Amino acid sequence: MASIEELKSRSLWLRQELFELVMRFKKGHIPSCFSCAEMVLALFYGGYLKLDPKNPRSRDRDKIIISKGHAAMVLYPILSDLGFFPKEELLKFTQPEGILHMYADHSIPGIESITGSLGHGIGIGCGFAYCAKRDNQPYRSFVVISDGECYEGSVWETALFAAHYRLDNFVVIVDRNGLCILDSTEKCVRLEPLEEKWKSFGWHVLTVNGHSYSEILRALDEATTNKTGKPVAIISKSVKGKGISFMENRPEWHNQMPNEEELSRARKELQVNCIVN
């Protein structure tokens, strides 16, 4: 289990890895990955996930789905680092000879489900959690959804179901970076008060700064020792594009590629860790 200092250095590493991953073939979604980077790193290196890279389908493994499929690639450097597939695969991201697709799917070791269309991962993850309960298995199901994903009605269908069946082994993390493709969520169609919405659906809700490991670890500790009988929603207040100043909070960078000048500026900025605690 990594310390906060170790996790912080992972933040620096992951952002650099992801940036180069995308720049190699100019494919991928950087800002959406950067907003959930700390949460995902905390899950994988903070000791919250029981996984076996040598046996990715082991029966009692914890399950994790990055339901915001455009950012599921955030897992690729992590999965290769943990040994789910060779590091060389990162060099072949999106290429015909590679196994890593722009949107992740279940053909990739360590990836539980196809994603890319919003509003599915939460239901599938709920199916995992439900089966764990039924089979008296100790594993948990974690799903990272985007705040924009909360526009999908299916999210709330699952929210009702999980609360009714008291799936307290189910943790949904809402990456609340405040942006969808065209604009801020509050300008597009208001989502707030989001915390109250989840609470009213019968969930145990925790709100954290999505770039503060001290807050994230506290929330994940609580989520994974949860005895409330309720599923847990962690609203992770984050910054889309966190770590590259000119991408931060700018919706137009959702899938835009930097020009030469922006490229070197970004690389320079990524040398400095944007995470402080």
Place this chain on the structure above:
Amino acid sequence: METVRELPRDVFINEIREAAIKNKNIYFISADLGAKALDRFRAELENQFIHAGISEQNMIDLAAGMTLSGKIVYVYAMAPFVTLRCFEQIKVAIASMRLPLTIVGIGAGYSYDDAGPTHYATEDVSCMRALGGIEILSPSDTSTVIEAARLTYTKPHFRYVRLDRTYLPSLYNEGDTRFVEDGMVEVDKGKDICIMSSGYMIHRAKEVRKMVVDSGIDVGVIDVFRFKPIDGRVLMSVLQPYRKVVTLEEHFLSGGLGSAVVEALVDHGIVKEVKRIGIRDQYYCENGGRAYLQKLSKIDVQAVSEQVKHFAEKHHSAR
């Protein structure tokens, strides 16, 4: 001999219940559609039944997660809702991951006659046929329902089982299960012309056969149990005695059984004269019941008989 007239859904669910008693991995999920047999299932196998709420989208994604966890899962609702309401969920979570799961839709065609277009399943076949890797079964009597149910747990696959709401009379003799292997069976022999149909409509096809016999037309009747995939070799051999083929369905012509047959004929280089008969290209909000809706749609026995007669007698110079 059937002493009790069991509805297709009751036959199907009873079969699954018996399998589920032995196999604790079988789960049956309903989006609030009931059945007499389901009441028994729920009572006897409480832990293997899930009420999903009236939430078809979550039902499909949930079922995908459960299938990935090793369960044999059935999702059950009225045909229009369990197919169209959650169509993209089926595409993404089931089809694209090639998950072996059974979608059970109740209410083929105008089954829910009094309920109106919201409850009609008159485009479900074309939509579901479009999905990669799906198998579509359309039982026509009790024995076909039983065999369809058995297939779902003996050979789990991504399947849509389309059941009529109403009781369907017996079509096959006891022990005749050729339809399982072949997917289609000639249930009445004819000469020169045949009608291919399924489900509720296969029984109308048999009525048409009786109606046109006085005109000296001997119509063969072919029951199509499996809409997808269609075995080209079986199709060729079943249609071998016939020059003219009529397809009959209580479904729109775009993409339904008729389309499936015509596509298979073309794909396998089988040359036949074909007439597709299905619902006129519009929705009806009308009282009057199924027979009346069929009349409006020009798929009632009288209208079909006229069309069959005309088609049988028609001579084509360019052949």
